[in-house]
Amino acid sequence: xxxxxxxxxxxxxxxxxxxxxxxxxxxxxxxxxxxxxxxxxxxxxxxxxxxxxxxxxxxxxxxxxxxxxxxxxxxxxxxxxxxxxxxxxxxxxxxxxxxxxxxxxxxxxxxxxxxxxxxxxxxxxxxxxxxxxxxxxxxxxxxxxxxxxxxxxxxxxxxxxxxxxxxxxxxxxxxxxxxxxxxxxxxxxxxxxxxxxxxxxxxxxxxxxxxxxxxxxxxxxxxxxxxxxxxxxxxxxxxxxxxxxxxxxxxxxxxxxxxxxxxxxxxxxxxxxxxxxxxxxxxxxxxxxxxxxxxxxxxxxxxxxxxxxxxxxxxxxxxxxxxxxxxxxxxxxxxxxxxxxxxxxxxxxxxxxxxxxxxxxxxxxxxxxxxxxxxxxxxxxxxxxxxxxx
Amino acid sequence: xxxxxxxxxxxxxxxxxxxxxxxxxxxxxxxxxxxxxxxxxxxxxxxxxxxxxxxxxxxxxxxxxxxxxxxxxxxxxxxxxxxxxxxxxxxxxxxxxxxxxxxxxxxxxxxxxxxxxxxxxxxxxxxxxxxxxxxxxxxxxxxxxxxxxxxxxxxxxxxxxxxxxxxxxxxxxxxxxxxxxxxxxxxxxxxxxxxxxxxxxxxxxxxxxxxxxxxxxxxxxxxxxxxxxxxxxxxxxxxxxxxxxxxxxxxxxxxxxxxxxxxxxxxxxxxxxxxxxxxxxxxxxxxxxxxxxxxxxxxxxxxxxxxxxxxxxxxxxxxxxxxxxxxxxxxxxxxxxxxxxxxxxxxxxxxxxxxxxxxxxxxxxxxxxxxxxxxxxxxxxxxxxxxxxx
Numbered sequence: 001x002x003x004x005x006x007x008x009x010x011x012x013x014x015x016x017x018x019x020x021x022x023x024x025x026x027x028x029x030x031x032x033x034x035x036x037x038x039x040x041x042x043x044x045x046x047x048x049x050x051x052x053x054x055x056x057x058x059x060x061x062x063x064x065x066x067x068x069x070x071x072x073x074x075x076x077x078x079x080x081x082x083x084x085x086x087x088x089x090x091x092x093x094x095x096x097x098x099x100x101x102x103x104x105x106x107x108x109x110x111x112x113x114x115x116x117x118x119x120x121x122x123x124x125x126x127x128x129x130x131x132x133x134x135x136x137x138x139x140x141x142x143x144x145x146x147x148x149x150x151x152x153x154x155x156x157x158x159x160x161x162x163x164x165x166x167x168x169x170x171x172x173x174x175x176x177x178x179x180x181x182x183x184x185x186x187x188x189x190x191x192x193x194x195x196x197x198x199x200x201x202x203x204x205x206x207x208x209x210x211x212x213x214x215x216x217x218x219x220x221x222x223x224x225x226x227x228x229x230x231x232x233x234x235x236x237x238x239x240x241x242x243x244x245x246x247x248x249x250x251x252x253x254x255x256x257x258x259x260x261x262x263x264x265x266x267x268x269x270x271x272x273x274x275x276x277x278x279x280x281x282x283x284x285x286x287x288x289x290x291x292x293x294x295x296x297x298x299x300x301x302x303x304x305x306x307x308x309x310x311x312x313x314x315x316x317x318x319x320x321x322x323x324x325x326x327x328x329x330x331x332x333x334x335x336x337x338x339x340x341x342x343x344x345x346x347x348x349x350x351x352x353x354x355x356x357x358x359x360x361x362x363x364x365x366x367x368x369x370x371x372x373x374x375x376x377x378x379x380x381x382x383x384x385x386x387x388x389x390x
Numbered sequence: 391x392x393x394x395x396x397x398x399x400x401x402x403x404x405x406x407x408x409x410x411x412x413x414x415x416x417x418x419x420x421x422x423x424x425x426x427x428x429x430x431x432x433x434x435x436x437x438x439x440x441x442x443x444x445x446x447x448x449x450x451x452x453x454x455x456x457x458x459x460x461x462x463x464x465x466x467x468x469x470x471x472x473x474x475x476x477x478x479x480x481x482x483x484x485x486x487x488x489x490x491x492x493x494x495x496x497x498x499x500x501x502x503x504x505x506x507x508x509x510x511x512x513x514x515x516x517x518x519x520x521x522x523x524x525x526x527x528x529x530x531x532x533x534x535x536x537x538x539x540x541x542x543x544x545x546x547x548x549x550x551x552x553x554x555x556x557x558x559x560x561x562x563x564x565x566x567x568x569x570x571x572x573x574x575x576x577x578x579x580x581x582x583x584x585x586x587x588x589x590x591x592x593x594x595x596x597x598x599x600x601x602x603x604x605x606x607x608x609x610x611x612x613x614x615x616x617x618x619x620x621x622x623x624x625x626x627x628x629x630x631x632x633x634x635x636x637x638x639x640x641x642x643x644x645x646x647x648x649x650x651x652x653x654x655x656x657x658x659x660x661x662x663x664x665x666x667x668x669x670x671x672x673x674x675x676x677x678x679x680x681x682x683x684x685x686x687x688x689x690x691x692x693x694x695x696x697x698x699x700x701x702x703x704x705x706x707x708x709x710x711x712x713x714x715x716x717x718x719x720x721x722x723x724x725x726x727x728x729x730x731x732x733x734x735x736x737x738x739x740x741x742x743x744x745x746x747x748x749x750x751x752x753x754x755x756x757x758x759x760x761x762x763x764x765x766x767x768x769x770x771x772x773x774x775x776x777x778x779x780x
Binding site for chain 2 (some may be wrong): 168169170171172173174175176204205206210213220221222223224227229230231238241242244245246247248249
């Protein structure tokens, strides 16, 4: 097995990974040492303060893993908590458990409480209700919520000196705060007030940011200490809207937030060359900053992937195929939808296969248009993998 | 002369207007009553507080006229001051004088003071130095600066309750304030400090916003009362970056700011139909909100154009041509450069004329690509105008 053969790191849902890793497919694994993060932070067990994040899909679980590890790498003294939705696969939860102090399953549908009632009234706000659940973490006196698409660039424990509700301005409408990073005080009373507010008023933007801005509606005018500096929630899309300001102040960034539809895990990374692949990385509206994207991927490759390998039973799903062989190349997953059923169990007949060139297939694959039932069917990929593992 | 013939209102530099209105070209003028704005506001002469704006080109002078008139229409009790650069034509200054209490010519090049010295050190910051001149208006105790591409939607005299330096956040990098609207206290000392700072440090964005944010560098963190609500400087480009927030809060807008490269005066307006023409008005990044654009144009057409007519000697340069005749249609000026010399006085020979279709010429004209030396030469347009005025 040459170095070259294993150069490409695919990004897959954990559930997809499981499909690619049947029992008969067990390549040798180059183990990378995985430090026990909780041993690194002797103070963390004494803290009644916590960073909290949320993963409602396996993709966001990857983001949460990177975020959690970035907090560990910068020696946080706080506890780490991740709320997971019911769609997150068990091995993903296991990997999360090796970075986070608590992995809390939140299934609003199954709860019989006021949250469930609120959800029945506003079924469009499912993820919002899951996020609002963070207020129930009342065994902590204070928490900092961070979205799973954020990355910490330095120790940010000083955020706990702030009071509820502290947050940074949103670059789109700067009298709103961005709800990707905020300081809050867990309280069942606040939680119920939020749920009631949410059920009665909905959300002006269809998400938690609308609800939280309407509820904490004096943020823009009442107390400057509740305005976190923008460098604690630097939206990567804001970089290009006022580039001179980024050049002037961006080097102080402490938290980068990969806002927008395309997330770091939607890109491909060439671990041999240490560079991004597949997507255009030219600066512009909607593209993520290449440096931050590289940081995310380096952390993912070095520290998160080994945990996923462990959780998924030592199977080396981190390996890619020869760069020169385009047909079987594994790549990123773009859709945030729950994975399609395995072709083997699909009841509908597969469509007639369309013949495409290797280059065309590669492009479609990289754009997330994976031909699950045709050329990219599980059986074909398995066959390709087997041919390399002989 | 039919109504239809006079439906299109061209937008031209005052200097261009002069070229289009030779003495032999005097159509009938439909006069629109122009109230004396200073009579409307009995309190204004008692005020030692002023709104201040800046016009360095004839195009921005049009913006300043609309802004000033919008302040009058909403019954401001404050004085109105406009700083004009040396490139603004005399009739434009005259029109400005009928709305503003003071028209101050600021020619940093001709000044022998510290401003001139600063300019010699940083010749790239000419307009910035002109804007900073507002701090020398020491016969006022407090002022509100407003860029000439802003429009007031209601009385905003309450801004004078704020202290220096109050401003609204910039939607691009929200820890910076946007310098399109700010409260300040005139002071020669502050003026000199600003000039020295500017000469020594330059501007991180090449303009006044960079300088002012570096100088008043505690704005983001020190005092919430110095954060003007975003509705006092609603950037029209921010509307589409977080549309739900605009829908939620936009109806409270008090000042709209036409940020970006394309300004209201770069559009065309059909006064008969009361609608915008020529440019795509589909919502999106970089386009201005159609409602605000219409407000600007309605005010310009009804209240500013008559003043320009008066200043330019009753010549009806407000008239357009038949809609069905595309060739001679007057339209907007896009470039902010000082106007090119008149073709008649040009020493270089005109390039060979390129034959284009009427539609193509219309499109190029509307995109600001005016063929000054070819089909759109002064002589040709004059001939066309004459043919209509026979």
